[in-house]
Every structure is written in C-alpha cells, then in structure tokens.
Amino acid sequence: MAAGNKRVRLDQQVIVEGVLELARMDPSSRITFKRLGEALGVDATAMYRHFRNKDELTRAALDRLIGAAADAGRNAPGNWRERLEVFLFRLAELSLEHPSIASEGAIIDAAGPGDISADDLILELLTEGGLEGAALIKAYAAISGFSLSQGAALAQEAMSSEGVARDGSIPWIGSYGATNLADYPHVYAHRDALLAISGMDVYRAGVTAILDATERAAEDSIRIA
Amino acid sequence: MAAGNKRVRLDQQVIVEGVLELARMDPSSRITFKRLGEALGVDATAMYRHFRNKDELTRAALDRLIGAAADAGRNAPGNWRERLEVFLFRLAELSLEHPSIASEGAIIDAAGPGDISADDLILELLTEGGLEGAALIKAYAAISGFSLSQGAALAQEAMSSEGVARDGSIPWIGSYGATNLADYPHVYAHRDALLAISGMDVYRAGVTAILDATERAAEDSIRIA
C-alpha cells in the first residue's frame, strides 16, 4: 500500500505527480528527496536530472495546484464574482490537501503555466465585471496576492497541527494560555468569538472583503463610463 | 562592527534581540543556531536552556515585530483607518527589515504579548470605526490574516532576491520567460502593467481593498443603528 515502488521512467511530469501524491498522503511531513525517491522507486538524487534543485521542483508542483484551481474557476457557472470565488476556494482546498507544498515558503511567484493561467482567469473575470486600467491591475494585485499568501498560511496551519481535520476548521488562534488579558480589554471582551475563528473563516473574510471592494470599484467605473 | 562576541549573560530577551539583529544585518541568509551563537559569543546549543526549540524562538522574535508595529499604530495620530494603516504598513516594513524571521513559515499565530497587543489594537480601532458583533469579528479576521500572511510573502520575496532593495520594490512577477502568452490574451494585453507591479503594490492593494470594505460595513452598521 501507500505510494512506493513504481519504477516508471522519470520525467518532470512523473516527478511532479509523485510530489503531489506524497503531499496528499503524508500531509504532516515535509517533502524530501529521500522520501520522494522511495515513493518513485528511485534514488534520492535522481531528481537532479530533471530539476535544477528542490525549489524548482516545489515551484512546479505549486504551479500545478494553481493551474487546477484556475481550471475549476474557468469551468464554473455563474457571474464573474461567483467564478472568482470558485477559483479562490478551490485553491484554498488544494492548499489544505497538499500542505507540504503550499506551505513551502519562498514561492509566491510559481511563474509556470498554471500561474499564468490563473492570472489570465482573474483578469478575464475582472474585465467581465467591468474593471479596466489601473483599477483592474489593483484588483488583480489584491486578489492574486491574497490567494497565494493566505493559501500558504492555511497550509502551514494544517501542517503544524498534524492529524487534525484538513478542512480549514483548525482554530486560527490557539489559546491565550497564561497571558493575562487584563491589559487587553477588547481581546478580553471578544475572547470567545476570537477563539472560535477558524483558518477558513479568516480566508473567507478576506475573500469577501476584497471582492466586496472590487465589486464596488466595478460599479463605480461603470457608472462613470 | 558586525554582530560578534558580546558574551553577555543569556536570557530570552537577549536572545530575541540577537535574532532580530542577525535578521537585520544578514537579511539574505537563514537564521541558524550556529550563526546566532557566534553573534552572541556563545555555543550554538546554549539557546536550548531558554527556548524549547527553534520554532519557539522564531515565534518570540516575530511576536516582538508584531508588538512593535502595534505600538506604532497605537501612538499614531489620525482616525481609526489611518491608524490601522500605520500599523499595517509598519508591519510590512518590519517584515522587510527582518526577512529571515518574517518569512519563517509555520507561524501565523505567534501567540505572544505582541500578537495579543496587535489584536487588541485592531479590535479597538474597528470598534472606534463603529463595527460590532459579527461584522467586527469578520473585519478583524480579514485584517489580521492579511497582515501576517502577506507580510510573510513580502519577506520571502525579499529573502529570495538577495541584495535587492529592502523596500518592497521587488517585482511581484519575475518575468514571463519562455512562456508563449498567445493562449493568455488578458495577461498578454496587460503584460507591461503586470510586470511593473511590486510586492509593496500588492500589499497596498490588499490593504486598500480590505479597509474600503471595512469602512463600508462600518457605515452600514451605523446607518442601521
């Protein structure tokens, strides 16, 4: 069972799929060349024939995730906002399902075809919504920056609390432990509500805020035109 | 000059300050117990007397950064939105000045006094803006989630492009390299504008979008009341 011993011929595609599978099946442990080699039935160093280093490999895997989320958004029904939401939440789901990839920092700009495909989708939907020029670029920046960095945060959260449900329901704030909240009256007043916030709540709140503002900007620019 | 050889008595405070200094002076290399020990004139393993592991140490250092940003926001003039912006941009600056700390993933919830202080500030300012109940908690979630994850993304960007200006002016998108943009008409149409986006532009776009939406929600809840 598990992954091991396929012994197919290696190439970039096969390796990336191996990384994704490893990340899915073993969500709480880091991606390692050794573990990847075992899963593919190949020596740990064989990957260097196909990727310059680990960063490039992780980049390629993340790019695949982003591309898959973009496909989901592109094929979804609904108006521009609804399809954007499908893309954004699919990316969050995929990040939670592959935490060891999505959390591997240092990669905001996967720079592969999946990444560009997602950028194109975001721009297409925002244009459909009526945005153009500087407002379009700003909305694009807010959305693409948010989705990647917040997806990484979600994934890190899922990795560090191993064994816990991978649906984003992990509390965002662990606890206030020994800290005396007397000096922090607002935190004290809302402590129960704050502790009840999950990682996915945070993601959802961010998406809603950004898309509300975007929708507003779109309405304004249509009214002006 | 440089860090080395102080040989003071160790304690949590001294170690955290050492980490922050190391991160400031040597922004493109990772924090290491060995390097930290050299800077403090102490064996690499001496830190284990004061912190359970590296994660706890990094957490404490990040907590200090967040606390400093909260102090800046608390002491700033202006209305709630302006003071929130001071906090958010100060946090981005501090992340860029200490990239090896801010980028050290796995830490969304520093869970220390600085973190709680920042939470209290955010809640205070949002309350001042007229938010309460569920709308308050949602706005808090969007803002705190955004600031931490986007700050980490900014820091990772600063670390990977070593030597480049630490002011967030690094391009968000590297280049489109060899990729044929023929299949991506929207990216193609806006490629120059996209390549001109900096990391700080992305941060600013996110802050503006979230605060616009928050301001709108505050106006609504005041009108209803």
Added chain:
DNA sequence: ACCTGAACACCGTTCAAGT
C-alpha cells in the same frame, strides 16, 4: 544553574562511477 562539545539523525547538493 548554566554552558560546552561531542554525537546523532537528518537535510540538499555534487560528482565520479556504473549501466
């Protein structure tokens, strides 16, 4: 009580050697 230093189990990466 606090720090040292050897030791351990792992990393990513390089490179000569195999097939």
Added chain:
DNA sequence: ACCTGAACACCGTTCAAGT
C-alpha cells in the same frame, strides 16, 4: 542518456560532561 551511491557541508536536537 540516465541513474546510483558515496561524499560533503550543513542543519536541529539530545545529553553527558564540565564549571
């Protein structure tokens, strides 16, 4: 052309030994 395996330089962490 592609993969192996030894080797290297580094990690975080543990623990017995020093002072």
